[in-house]
Amino acid sequence: MKLPKEFYLRPDVVRIAKELLGKVLYTKFEGDTSAGIITETEAYAGETDRASHAFGGRRTARTEIMYAEGGVSYVYLCYGIHHLFNIVTNQKEVPHAVLIRAVHPVEGVSLILKRRNKSKTDKKLCAGPGTVSQGLGIKTHHNGIKLSGDEIWIEDKGIIISRSNIIKSPRIGVDYAGADALLPYRFEAEF
Numbered sequence: 092m093k094l095p096k097e098f099y100l101r102p103d104v105v106r107i108a109k110e111l112l113g114k115v116l117y118t119k120f121e122g123d124t125s126a127g128i129i130t131e132t133e134a135y136a137g138e139t140d141r142a143s144h145a146f147g148g149r150r151t152a153r154t155e156i157m158y159a160e161g162g163v164s165y166v167y168l169c170y171g172i173h174h175l176f177n178i179v180t181n182q183k184e185v186p187h188a189v190l191i192r193a194v195h196p197v198e199g200v201s202l203i204l205k206r207r208n209k210s211k212t213d214k215k216l217c218a219g220p221g222t223v224s225q226g227l228g229i230k231t232h233h234n235g236i237k238l239s240g241d242e243i244w245i246e247d248k249g250i251i252i253s254r255s256n257i258i259k260s261p262r263i264g265v266d267y268a269g270a271d272a273l274l275p276y277r278f279e280a281e282f
Contacts, residue, residue, distance in 0.1 A: 094245045099161035099180050099238070104187035105276055107180050108134035112257060112280040113250035116194055118227040118243050125202050125227050127194025127217055128250060133262045134276040135177075137186040142268035142276075145186035156235050157186035164243055166224070166234040173221030176229045178238065178245075192263075193218045193279070196226065203227070256281040 094114065101107060109132070117126040135143040137157070144154045144167075156165050157179055165177040165188050181187040194217045196203045203226040207216060217226040224230070229243065236243050258279040265272045 092247055093239060094247055096162045096239060099178065100182060101161075102181055102185070104136050104180050104189060105134045107178075107187075108132040108189045108276065109257065109259075109278045111178070111189060111191070111245070112278055113252045115197065115246045115248050115250075116191060116223075116227065116243075117198070117246060118229060119241055120228050123199060123202055123228075125196070125199030125206075127196045127198075127203075127223070127227065129191055129193075129245075129280075130195050131191075131193035131218075131279040132277070133190040133192055135188045135190065136276070137181075137188075140268070140274075141271040142262060142265035142274075143186065143188070154186070157188055158184050159235070161187070162238050164229075164233055164236045164238065166229060166231050168231050169221065174224040174230050175220045176224045176227075176233075176243075190220055191223055192220045192277070194223050194227070252280045 111129050111132050114129050115126050137145045138148050145157045160183040161180040163179045165179050169175050177188040177190045179188050207226050217223045238244050259275045260277045261273050262277045
């Protein structure tokens with residue numbers, strides 16, 4: 092069952108990031124479906140979070156989608172090569188987002204391998220936000236897609252990850268954010 096829109100509209104982006112662990116991220120492009128269980132996320136708390144692209148109310152052509160109503164994709168290019176997939180959350184004009192950092196492939200694995208130029212699966216196949224998007228075929232032109240549609244969506248398959256199997260830590264690569272870099276907004280599921 093696809094996650095309902097209400098899941099994304101809640102105000103606590105950190106809670107949403109944690110609750111996305113164990114959900115299944117699907118893509119269907121040109122008739123090809125691929126999917127992975129979400130195993131790592133990071134929360135970005137908008138205008139008050141120095142690590143967020145929307146810190147201080149920053150609005151650019153790239154970040155404008157963060158101000159949309161929750162339940163849409165925010166995909167941007169990092170270092171000119173990595174397409175990073177985020178989920179916009181909260182109400183319209185509150186720019187919260189969750190970065191999907193890793194998934195465990197479960198459907199369309201041969202397609203994921205082909206996209207990643209790999210011959211066999213391993214723990215690193217979709218372990219990192221750039222490899223998630225590459226493996227699932229997500230590109231920057233998928234920015235702004237409603238997650239209730241048939242191109243990119245998330246399902247709850249009833250996978251339960253116990254609290255003891257969730258690692259909570261600071262986000263990766265946000266040292267520029269000062270004290271906010273130390274916030275425990277990264278969640279990883281031992282899978």
